Amino acid sequence: MPQITSAQNPRVKRAVRLRDARQRRSQRRLLIDGVREIGRAIAAGVVLHEVFVCPALCGGEHAAALLERLRPTGAEWFEVAESVFTKLAFGQRSEGVVAVAEPPCTSLGAVRLPAKPLVAVLEAIEKPGNVGAVLRSADGAGVDAVVVADPRTDLFNPNAVRASLGTLFTLSVAEASGPEALAWLRERGLHVVAARVDGSVPYTEVDYRRPTALVLGNEAAGLSSLWQAPDVTAVRLPMLGVADSLNVSAAAAVLLYEARRQRG
Amino acid sequence: MPQITSAQNPRVKRAVRLRDARQRRSQRRLLIDGVREIGRAIAAGVVLHEVFVCPALCGGEHAAALLERLRPTGAEWFEVAESVFTKLAFGQRSEGVVAVAEPPCTSLGAVRLPAKPLVAVLEAIEKPGNVGAVLRSADGAGVDAVVVADPRTDLFNPNAVRASLGTLFTLSVAEASGPEALAWLRERGLHVVAARVDGSVPYTEVDYRRPTALVLGNEAAGLSSLWQAPDVTAVRLPMLGVADSLNVSAAAAVLLYEARRQRG
Numbered sequence: 162m163p164q165i166t167s168a169q170n171p172r173v174k175r176a177v178r179l180r181d182a183r184q185r186r187s188q189r190r191l192l193i194d195g196v197r198e199i200g201r202a203i204a205a206g207v208v209l210h211e212v213f214v215c216p217a218l219c220g221g222e223h224a225a226a227l228l229e230r231l232r233p234t235g236a237e238w239f240e241v242a243e244s245v246f247t248k249l250a251f252g253q254r255s256e257g258v259v260a261v262a263e264p265p266c267t268s269l270g271a272v273r274l275p276a277k278p279l280v281a282v283l284e285a286i287e288k289p290g291n292v293g294a295v296l297r298s299a300d301g302a303g304v305d306a307v308v309v310a311d312p313r314t315d316l317f318n319p320n321a322v323r324a325s326l327g328t329l330f331t332l333s334v335a336e337a338s339g340p341e342a343l344a345w346l347r348e349r350g351l352h353v354v355a356a357r358v359d360g361s362v363p364y365t366e367v368d369y370r371r372p373t374a375l376v377l378g379n380e381a382a383g384l385s386s387l388w389q390a391p392d393v394t395a396v397r398l399p400m401l402g403v404a405d406s407l408n409v410s411a412a413a414a415v416l417l418y419e420a421r422r423q424r425g
Numbered sequence: 426m427p428q429i430t431s432a433q434n435p436r437v438k439r440a441v442r443l444r445d446a447r448q449r450r451s452q453r454r455l456l457i458d459g460v461r462e463i464g465r466a467i468a469a470g471v472v473l474h475e476v477f478v479c480p481a482l483c484g485g486e487h488a489a490a491l492l493e494r495l496r497p498t499g500a501e502w503f504e505v506a507e508s509v510f511t512k513l514a515f516g517q518r519s520e521g522v523v524a525v526a527e528p529p530c531t532s533l534g535a536v537r538l539p540a541k542p543l544v545a546v547l548e549a550i551e552k553p554g555n556v557g558a559v560l561r562s563a564d565g566a567g568v569d570a571v572v573v574a575d576p577r578t579d580l581f582n583p584n585a586v587r588a589s590l591g592t593l594f595t596l597s598v599a600e601a602s603g604p605e606a607l608a609w610l611r612e613r614g615l616h617v618v619a620a621r622v623d624g625s626v627p628y629t630e631v632d633y634r635r636p637t638a639l640v641l642g643n644e645a646a647g648l649s650s651l652w653q654a655p656d657v658t659a660v661r662l663p664m665l666g667v668a669d670s671l672n673v674s675a676a677a678a679v680l681l682y683e684a685r686r687q688r689g
Contacts, residue, residue: 201667297672328667401566
C-alpha cells in the first residue's frame with residue numbers, strides 16, 4: 162500500500178479541503194469518517210475513490226473487517242501517518258479510516274415510494290448535526306424517504322454524515338426547493354402534517370396510517386408560510402413547561418415514532 | 426453603569442474562566458448567556474452576581490425587557506465593549522447579555538415529587554448538548570424531576586445551559602451517583618423503565634401512568650449493569666433501519682412524550 166507521511170501530499174490536501182462545502186461541490190466528492198459510516202456507504206452502493214488508513218488508529222476487529230470489505234470496491238488505498246490522519250479525520254472518536262466518495266444522487270425524481278409511505282421533510286435546517294440526528298431517527302422509525310427542502314446546510318457536511326451514523330447513505334434522501342417538495346407530496350397524494358408551535362391539532366390526534374409526510378422547520382424560525390395551506394394539517398406537541406418548542410431533532414423523533422406506533 | 430473596555434479587566438478574566446468546569450467548581454459560579462436563559466434563571470430564583478451588557482449587541486425589545494427585570498435582582502452591572510463581550514459569550518447567536526450566577530442546589534434531597542411523578546434519569550451522558558436537549562424535552566413533556574446520575578459532564582457547562590434554553594433552572598434537577606439515584610427511585614416506589622437496545626419489552630407496552638422513572642444511558646455504552654435488576658423494566662424502541670439506536674436525546678423525547686400521551 163502506498164504510504165503518505167506528509168500532510169502536504171496533494172491527495173491529502175485535496176481531501177482535507179472537502180470539509181468545505183464549496184470544495185465538495187466543485188470536486189463532486191465528500192468525506193466519510195468512521196468504520197460504521199463507511200460500511201453503510203459501501204452497503205448502499207456509494208462509490209468510494211480513495212481510502213486513507215492509519216494503522217496506528219485502526220487496530221480493532223471492526224476496522225479489519227471493514228478493510229476486507231473495501232478490497233473489492235476498487236478504491237485506491239493509502240496508508241497515512243497519524244500526523245496526516247488527524248488532518249483528515251473530523252469525528253471525536255477516530256477509528257483510523259477516512260474515505261473520499263462520490264455524493265449519491267439526491268434528486269426528488271429518483272425517490273421511489275411504497276404504497277402507504279411515511280416521508281419526513283426538513284425545511285431550512287441550519288445545523289448539520291440536526292439534519293444527521295433526524296436522519297438517524299428516520300432510519301429507526303422506518304421512514305421511506307427524507308426530503309431536505311431549501312437546504313441551509315449541505316447534506317454531505319461531515320457533521321451531518323457523522324450524526325446520521327451513515328444512515329444518510331442507506332435512506333432515500335432528496336434535496337429540493339420548498340415549493341418543489343410540496344408539489345411532489347401533493348402529486349403523490351400524501352397527507353401533509355406540519356409541526357408548528359401554533360398548530361391547531363394535537364399531534365396524537367392525527368391518523369398517520371394514511372400516506373403521510375411529516376414536515377419540520379428551521380431551528381429558530383420554524384416552518385415558512387408555504388406550509389400554511391388548506392390541505393396541510395398543522396400539529397403541535399404539548400409544551401407543559403416554560404420553553405415553547407422542542408429541539409427540531411427531538412420533535413422529529415416524537416412525531417416519527419408516534420406515526421410508527423400507530424402503524425404498528 | 427461602570428464601563429469595561431479591556432478584556433484584561435480582572436472581573437472579565439474571572440468570568441471568562443467559568444467556561445472551564447474546574448473554575449466553575451472552585452469559584453462556585455456559572456455563566457448564563459442569552460436573554461431567554463437569563464430570564465428563566467431569574468424566574469427560577471437563581472442568584473445573579475454580575476451582568477455584562479454589550480449595548481451594541483442587545484438592541485432588541487426582549488433585551489430591554491430583560492434589563493428591566495434585572496434591576497431589582499441586586500446583581501452588579503457592567504457595560505462592556507463588543508471586543509470584551511465576544512470573550513464572554515459562547516452561543517452562536519449573541520444577544521448582548523451574559524450573567525455570572527450562583528449554581529442552584531442539585532441535591533437529590535431537595536427534590537419534591539408530586540403524587541404520581543414522572544422522572545427522567547440520565548446516566549453518564551458525555552455531551553453537554555445532549556444533557557441540555559433532554560432537559561428541554563423534559564420541560565416540554567412536563568417531567569417532575571431530572572436526575573443526572575454519574576455525571577460525565579458538568580450540568581452547568583455553558584453548552585448544556587444553552588441547549589436547555591434555560592429550562593435547566595426551572596426544572597427540578599439533581600445530581601447523584603447511579604446507586605444513590607436507583608435507591609432514591611426505589612424508596613419512592615417509582616416503576617423504573619430503562620431504555621436498552623436489547624430491552625425485552627416494546628416501549629409502547631408499558632403503562633407510564635404509574636409513578637415512573639425513565640432511564641437513559643451513555644451515548645456509546647448505553648446503561649451500566651446497575652440498571653439490570655428484577656424490578657427494572659428494560660424497554661426497546663423499534664429500530665427498523667440499519668442503525669441500532671437513536672441519539673440519546675431523540676430516544677428521551679420519544680419515551681417522555683409516550684409517557685405524556687398515555688397520561689393524557
